[in-house]
Amino acid sequence: MTAATPTAGAGPHSYLQEQIRWRWVEIAFWLATLTPFLLFPSYLQLASQIAITALFALSLDLILGYAGIVSLGHAAFFGLGAYAAGIVSKYGWGEPLSLLVIAAAVAGLAGYAMSFIIARFRHLALIMITLGLGLLVHEAANSASWLTGGADGLQGVKIWPLLETFKFDLYGRTAYAYSLVALFLAFLVARRLIHSPFGLSLRGIRENPVRMPAIGAPSRAHIRKIYTISAAMAGVAGALLAESTSTVSLEVLSFQRSADVLVILILGGAGRLYGGILGAIIYMVARDQFSGVNPQYWYFWIGLLLVAVVMFLPNGVLGGLAKLSASWRRKSS
Amino acid sequence: MIGPFAGVLFDGFAYGMLLFILSVGLSVTLGMMNFINLAHCSFAMLGGYVTVTLMDRLGWPFFATLPVAFLAATAASVVLERALFRRLYRASDLDQCLLTIGIVFMSVAAAAYVWGTVQQPVQLPDYLQGSVTFAGISFAVYRLFLIGAALAITVVLVAGLEWTRFGAQVRAAVDNQRMARGLGINVDGVFAVTFALGSGLAGLGGALAIAMVGLDPAFAFTYLVYVLIVVSVGGLASIGGSFAAAALLGISDMAGKYYIPELGAFLIYLVMVGLLMWRPAGLLGRR
Numbered sequence: 001m002t003a004a005t006p007t008a009g010a011g012p013h014s015y016l017q018e019q020i021r022w023r024w025v026e027i028a029f030w031l032a033t034l035t036p037f038l039l040f041p042s043y044l045q046l047a048s049q050i051a052i053t054a055l056f057a058l059s060l061d062l063i064l065g066y067a068g069i070v071s072l073g074h075a076a077f078f079g080l081g082a083y084a085a086g087i088v089s090k091y092g093w094g095e096p097l098s099l100l101v102i103a104a105a106v107a108g109l110a111g112y113a114m115s116f117i118i119a120r121f122r123h124l125a126l127i128m129i130t131l132g133l134g135l136l137v138h139e140a141a142n143s144a145s146w147l148t149g150g151a152d153g154l155q156g157v158k159i160w161p162l163l164e165t166f167k168f169d170l171y172g173r174t175a176y177a178y179s180l181v182a183l184f185l186a187f188l189v190a191r192r193l194i195h196s197p198f199g200l201s202l203r204g205i206r207e208n209p210v211r212m213p214a215i216g217a218p219s220r221a222h223i224r225k226i227y228t229i230s231a232a233m234a235g236v237a238g239a240l241l242a243e244s245t246s247t248v249s250l251e252v253l254s255f256q257r258s259a260d261v262l263v264i265l266i267l268g269g270a271g272r273l274y275g276g277i278l279g280a281i282i283y284m285v286a287r288d289q290f291s292g293v294n295p296q297y298w299y300f301w302i303g304l305l306l307v308a309v310v311m312f313l314p315n316g317v318l319g320g321l322a323k324l325s326a327s328w329r330r331k332s333s
Numbered sequence: 334m335i336g337p338f339a340g341v342l343f344d345g346f347a348y349g350m351l352l353f354i355l356s357v358g359l360s361v362t363l364g365m366m367n368f369i370n371l372a373h374c375s376f377a378m379l380g381g382y383v384t385v386t387l388m389d390r391l392g393w394p395f396f397a398t399l400p401v402a403f404l405a406a407t408a409a410s411v412v413l414e415r416a417l418f419r420r421l422y423r424a425s426d427l428d429q430c431l432l433t434i435g436i437v438f439m440s441v442a443a444a445a446y447v448w449g450t451v452q453q454p455v456q457l458p459d460y461l462q463g464s465v466t467f468a469g470i471s472f473a474v475y476r477l478f479l480i481g482a483a484l485a486i487t488v489v490l491v492a493g494l495e496w497t498r499f500g501a502q503v504r505a506a507v508d509n510q511r512m513a514r515g516l517g518i519n520v521d522g523v524f525a526v527t528f529a530l531g532s533g534l535a536g537l538g539g540a541l542a543i544a545m546v547g548l549d550p551a552f553a554f555t556y557l558v559y560v561l562i563v564v565s566v567g568g569l570a571s572i573g574g575s576f577a578a579a580a581l582l583g584i585s586d587m588a589g590k591y592y593i594p595e596l597g598a599f600l601i602y603l604v605m606v607g608l609l610m611w612r613p614a615g616l617l618g619r620r
Binding site for chain 1: 363367369417420421424426427428430431432434435436437438439440441442443445446554558561562565595596598599602603605606609610613614
């Protein structure tokens with residue numbers, strides 16, 4: 001997690017301004033996200049799934065990569081968003097954009113309530129509490145089958161066409177465009193947040209939670225803020241999934257989903273904004289390719305990948321790339 | 334009225350004792366090295382599969398398979414500890430979690446590959462089947478046996494920790510690792526042995542668990558949650574705490590399933606989060 005250390009001499013403001021500049025790699029990356037429309041039109045459904053997962057991973061990155069809060073229960077907010085959108089549409093209001101807002105509000109409120117607990121703990125107790133809260137929400141949804149449909153999934157989700165013109169079809173063209181725009185907007189918000197003084201103090205909390213209050217940063221208030229934002233973002237991702245597939249099952253709240261998104265983020269590289277997106281692309285494409293061969297044993301390779309990443313690539317794929325490019329630059333200069 | 338209640342209490346206590354055998358090793362190793370080993374239940378699962386295989390395919394008697402289950406889990410844990418875990422003792426919580434979750438994923442897939450995803454049958458010897466009736470309440474013999482085994486293990490563990498030289502070294506390393514090193518205790522060596530013994534106990538627990546809760550590849554995940562609850566509620570490196578937490582968890586889980594089945598596991602998680610918020614270091618934890 002050595003993504004960024006301020007260079008000596010320059011003040012914090014010039015440091016932040018230097019960070020916020022768009023690099024050509026970033027612009028090229030976002031242009032490349034448009035290529036599935038032209039090159040892989042039969043994979044648009046998968047592409048929309050990737051964009052949704054990337055948004056979910058980005059929301060986890062905000063708390064894990066920047067504020068250092070390890071969460072094994074982040075699917076709670078994803079699922080809350082999905083269920084909020086699904087249930088409201090079931091009862092007669094299926095306008096996609098306003099459903100996103102509703103989902104963000106529901107998940108954000110839940111996140112705000114939980115953040116008071118989260119901000120008090122660290123280490124093992126924190127991991128256990130996030131795990132426990134995630135399981136608690138999952139069980140609650142399972143028990144409240146009159147509202148959620150329980151283990152059978154939510155029946156009767158009806159999503160209206162986007163902007164009253166674009167239907168969510170089988171090919172996923174609308175779904176991908178819609179999820180991509182949502183991902184990009186959320187990314188802009190996250191990028192702005194991270195490169196603000198607030199984002200800097202989050203990184204301070206990650207590095208040393210004891211010293212930050214000593215220099216006058218209210219670390220609990222900061223943690224509460226970022227946790228709420230992250231929860232709302234995860235809720236939007238969940239709502240996107242509910243809208244683009246027109247189904248909500250109990251799986252959206254499962255521990256498996258929390259673990260998957262953690263794997264995705266770590267694989268790509270936590271604390272790097274693009275880590276979650278890159279991780280989602282690698283993970284989802286690999287799963288799409290391999291699960292056709294032997295779906296049952298897919299998790300063996302995921303496990304092996306995790307072990308390898310922790311042992312040999314501590315900052316994920318992006319961290320490895322950054323190291324490579326740094327050593328290459330040193331050699332050439 | 335009192336009959337079903339005592340029955341639930343007994344079943345819950347037996348279940349809690351099973352959870353205690355499964356989790357006590359993790360409690361001690363976590364307290365010593367602060368190493369978060371989420372793969373603990375994979376060792377338990379290995380023990381279970383060893384027992385099933387020996388009994389089903391080779392026709393061994395149930396009791397003869399138990400030491401083998403213990404040894405198999407011990408051996409697997411030594412290999413993993415020396416090869417992987419040792420390098421991460423000073424790494425972050427997150428790295429430890431991820432590495433061990435990776436191992437859980439691999440073990441689940443490997444078990445599914447070797448033994449299939451179906452529940453494994455186990456044929457208990459006749460003298461462990463059936464039940465005895467006492468004061469109008471029937472006690473399953475196997476559960477009585479489980480409780481006896483757990484109590485025996487507790488006595489051995491407590492005595493070993495209190496009255497042996499090795500136990501004193503373990504306690505010293507848990508209390509203050511740096512000071513223990515300063516006094517010339519080989520903390521890494523002590524830890525390696527403790528880790529192997531704890532994993533072996535998990536393997537034994539896995540073997541004992543089949544007849545009560547069944548065995549399939551999801552075991553490593555399902556019981557991980559219960560074991561973590563026992564450890565974090567009981568407090569690190571506290572055998573008494575683990576015992577109390579396991580008994581409490583077993584009884585409340587059984588009671589919840591019996592009296593309010595529509596809530597499912599909700600109650601357990603609620604109790605766990607509540608206890609953790611009240612006492613983050615565990616019921617009898619010192620830190």
